[in-house]
Amino acid sequence: MKKTLGPVSLTALGIGAVIGSGIFTVIGVAIGGNPAALVSWSDSPVIDLLLHHGAIAGRPGAGPALAISLVLVAIVCALTGLCYAELASMIPIAGSAYTYTYATLGELVAWIIGWDLILEYAFSNMSVSVGFAAHVVALLDWMGIHISPKWLSPAYLPLGLQDLQGNDIYTPGWHAGFNIPAFLIVLLLTVVLVRGIRESSRTNNIMVLVKIAAILLFVFFGLSFIHPANYTPFSPNGMSGILAGGSIIFFTYIGFDSISTASEECKNPRRDVPIGIIATLVVCTILYVGVAVVLTGLVPWQSVAGDGAPVVNALKRxxxxxxxxHSLHWVRLAVLIGALVGMISSILVFQLGQARVWFAMSRDRLLPDVFSRVHPKFRTPAFATWVAGVLVAIPAGLFDVGTFAEMSNIGTLFAFVLVSIGVIVLRVRQPERPRGFRVPFGPIIPVLSVLFCVLLMAGLPAKTWIRFFVWLIIGLGVYIFYSRKRSEFYKN
Structure with a gap:
């Protein structure tokens, strides 16, 4: 590839990838937590079960201290991003963690990461689509249109559903309904992807500017309505809440690794890649901390728990x-538009990415051949795209944003752990292999990346770990009884 990217271009690329929908949706789950009526080990963060007082009543929220969680997550992403950059510089083609590990650590590890990426992309988009639906409801409310919540909210609501005055609409649990907007947006964008999409750089830049403008508008106009009393207590659940909040808000930074995958096109990757990663994370963290500080200053932190559109709903309150x-009436509309644009672009990119993972694994004969078939007219992996769309759309109509964010985050963190371990292993096995970029300070940064990622994983509930291990066991079963025998490396 032509080497044209410098640190400024890389930073712009990174900011465009990171500034997405998570900050408009998952931030409420991270701040307010997932309170439960009963003490339960399955709902408790793993770190509480291991180190503290055992089971607690639900996952604790970070409260106003989410600002600290955001900084912690940015540090973890910086460490992992450097590891991604080294692997990307060693592989002669651009690709994801699946591509890197297949070329360096072998088929089994590649399968695990590929199977994990399917989970990450799917649950990420389920979470985004539920958040999109919540913002559609807010937009309809802004226009004075009110539709039965039965068709605008998930069928399963662990915290129930309340109106803006705090009155119960639905009690916690299952109810007769389906989140139609979440379902439809995924299917609509699936049709777009099947027919083929070529997003221009100019269009992408415009969407990035709209998303950043929405964040800046919220911060700028919200500052005038902050109540300092809402910051007390600043960290209501201590380090457990900060860690749990970081584990959930990690979702907002998904996409930063796009910088490392572009290292092949850098003029000076040893210098430009770390500058691009650090600059991206600094800019995005400042914006995200601003949103967290203003949001927790506008409304009590407990009030945003389980809210799929906490930013715009806080503006309405x-x-x-x-x-x-009343001066915030039009600001709310502008923030809504920015959030919706961010979510549409995020769903589009991650659905495309998920289908391409299915396509790549099928091309390597690890999944059935039908997933790598290309549409004769549109020249896209149509079957893989439709399967990915249906598997995301249906759960998006049934479940809440918090459950999806937890599963997406544990999948992402696990992939980051394997990538960081891969850097260490290759330093030992292939020390002479050419590296366009080398992580500084020897194995220290990869080891720290592994430790911090595991620490953030420990902030997730025990039931999320159980679901994740079940997913991995299913994946290993598929590999052992099907994929391994189809592989070109299989020997009778």
Missing amino acids: VATTEPGG
């Missing part, structure tokens, strides 16, 4: 209850 709050 202020607009309807605070003196002078």
Whole structure:
């Protein structure tokens, strides 16, 4: 590839990938936690079960201390991003963690990461689509259109559903309904992907600017309505809450590794890649911390728990209850548009990525050949794209944003752990192999990346770990009884 990218171009690429929908949706789950009526080990973070007082009533929220969680997550992403960059510089083709590990650590590890990436992309988009639906509801509310919540909210609501006045609409648990907007947006974008999409650089830049403008508008106009009393206590659940919040909010940084995958096109990857990664994470962290500080200053931190659109709903509360709050009426609309644009672009990119993982694994004969078939007219992996779309759309209509974010995050963190271990292993096995970029300070950064990723994983509930291990066991079963025998490396 032509080497044209410098540190500024890489930073712009990274910011475009990181600034997505997570900060508009998952931030409420991270701040408010997932409170439960009963003490349960399955709902408790693993670190609490191991080190503290055992089982607690649900996953604790970070509260206003989410700002600290965001900084912690940015540090972890910086460490892991450097590991990604080294692997990317060693592989002569651009690709994902699946491509890297297949070329360096072998088929079994590649299968595990590929299977894990399917989980990561799928649950990421389920979470985003549920958040998209919540913002569609907010947009309809802004226009004065009110539709039965039965068709605008997930069928399963662990915290129930309340209106903006705090009145119960649904009690916790299952109810007769389906999240139609979440279902439809995934299917609509699946049709777009099957027919083929070629997103221009200019269009991408415009979407990035719209998303950043939405964040800046919220921060700038929200500052005038902050109540300092909402910051007390700053860290209501201590380190357990900060860690749990970081484990969930990690979702907002998914996409930063796009910088490392572009290392092949850098003028000076040894210098430009780390600058691009660090600069991206610094800019995005400042923006995200601003959102967290303003949001927890506008409304009590407990009030955003389980809210799929906490930012715009906080603006509505202020607009309807605070003196002078009517000035936020149009700001709310602008933030809504920015959030919706961010979510559409995120769903599009991650659905494309998920289908391409299925396609790549099928091409390597690890999945059935039908997943790598290309549509005769549109020249896209149509079957893989449709399967990915249906598998995301149906659960998006049934479950809440918090469950999806937890599963997406544990999958991402696990992939990061394997990538960081891969750097260490290859330093030992192939020390002479050419590296366009080398992680500085020897094995220290990869080891720290592994430790911090495992620490963030420990902030997730025990039931999330159980679901994740079940997914991995299913994947290993598929590999042993099907994929391994089809592989070109299989020997009778």
